[in-house]
Amino acid sequence: MKPQSDAAGKSLGKVARPGKASQAVAAGGRQAARDQQLAELLRPGQSIALLQHLHILTREGQLNQDSRRKLKQVYHLYQFIETLLRELAQAGPADAAQAAQGLTVADHGAGKSYLGFILYDLFFKHLDQGQVYGIESRSELVEKSRALAAQLGFARMQFLDLTVAESAHSALLPPRIDLVTALHACDSATDDAIAFGLAKQARAFALVPCCQAEAARHLGSNKALMLSRTPLAELWRHPLHTRELGSQITNVLRCLYLEASGYQVTVTELVGWEHSMKNELILARYTGQKKRAAAQRMQQIGEQFGLKDLIDRRFTWRADNS
Numbered sequence: 001m002k003p004q005s006d007a008a009g010k011s012l013g014k015v016a017r018p019g020k021a022s023q024a025v026a027a028g029g030r031q032a033a034r035d036q037q038l039a040e041l042l043r044p045g046q047s048i049a050l051l052q053h054l055h056i057l058t059r060e061g062q063l064n065q066d067s068r069r070k071l072k073q074v075y076h077l078y079q080f081i082e083t084l085l086r087e088l089a090q091a092g093p094a095d096a097a098q099a100a101q102g103l104t105v106a107d108h109g110a111g112k113s114y115l116g117f118i119l120y121d122l123f124f125k126h127l128d129q130g131q132v133y134g135i136e137s138r139s140e141l142v143e144k145s146r147a148l149a150a151q152l153g154f155a156r157m158q159f160l161d162l163t164v165a166e167s168a169h170s171a172l173l174p175p176r177i178d179l180v181t182a183l184h185a186c187d188s189a190t191d192d193a194i195a196f197g198l199a200k201q202a203r204a205f206a207l208v209p210c211c212q213a214e215a216a217r218h219l220g221s222n223k224a225l226m227l228s229r230t231p232l233a234e235l236w237r238h239p240l241h242t243r244e245l246g247s248q249i250t251n252v253l254r255c256l257y258l259e260a261s262g263y264q265v266t267v268t269e270l271v272g273w274e275h276s277m278k279n280e281l282i283l284a285r286y287t288g289q290k291k292r293a294a295a296q297r298m299q300q301i302g303e304q305f306g307l308k309d310l311i312d313r314r315f316t317w318r319a320d321n322s
């Protein structure tokens with residue numbers, strides 16, 4: 001049977017195609033909705049070019065499918081760090097040199113430095129002083145960050161081709177740094193960032209540790225002995241548990257170490273940070289109250305878990321972070 005046709009010869013039952021004019025109106029409406037979404041997400045003065053470089057916005061300056069969520073995650077992390085920076089700004093500089101240079105941030109294991117760039121764009125760009133240092137051991141990433149900072153006119157950003165450990169002794173950095181960040185700095189680089197912060201009398205830390213293998217190696221090598229000594233060793237008998245417990249203990253030790261060094265510590269979650277399973281955010285503020293109990297707890301954990309050597313080597317005490 002022939003399909004029925006209307007007067008214009010189009011098959012009945014098919015949806016009539018909208019004309020070009022109404023397509024244009026619909027497209028205009030969609031664009032307006034996207035512009036509105038973007039306007040709601042952007043902060044005043046925020047660099048579109050930066051968001052394009054970070055692939056949060058497309059080249060055309062549009063939000064792509066994932067960008068809305070990605071931008072919200074970035075803001076989620078930023079808001080914790082912004083709170084610390086505002087507290088530090090309110091407390092005022094620690095000494096005359098700090099007053100002259102403004103707030104300083106060192107971002108360790110910076111990678112493409114997107115954290116540093118976001119901090120600069122949203123916070124430092126609006127100030128007339130302050131410095132953001134990106135420390136990264138891969139020279140090609142350092143070069144790219146330098147080029148992007150020059151392109152964006154972010155003059156108070158510096159990128160240093162150094163390891164975290166080297167940076168603690170480098171003349172390219174000032175003697176004091178206000179805030180130390182390390183976002184997924186690999187393995188023990190987070191510990192080096194803590195050591196850097198203590199050496200630089202940092203007033204705050206924001207750390208999101210990466211996988212950590214060192215404690216797991218120690219737990220693994222002492223396994224048989226510890227199983228004969230304590231039922232606690234069941235916690236790391238299976239290799240998967242060894243790895244997980246190694247990470248967990250490492251972060252617990254980092255928190256205790258910071259508390260014993262005079263910092264007040266909070267641990268929170270970077271909700272929705274789906275790029276990585278490592279979404280623990282350690283925030284520390286210097287109060288000057290060095291908790292002796294925290295140092296004792298570290299020693300006790302060392303004994304109970306057979307990690308004494310590791311703890312003594314990793315977490316050295318400084319008397320002068322005052």
Ligand SMILES: C[S@@+](CC[C@H](N)C(=O)[O-])C[C@H]1O[C@@H](n2cnc3c(N)ncnc32)[C@H](O)[C@@H]1O
Pocket residue numbers: 108109110111112113114115135136137138141162163164165182183184185186189192210
């Ligand atoms: C997983 S990436 C994270 C990059 C960035 N912080 C982010 O979250 O997107 C870790 C970065 O730390 C760098 N890195 C690892 N160990 C380091 C060390 N000891 N000193 C300096 N950079 C290090 C790596 O080269 C890499 O770029």
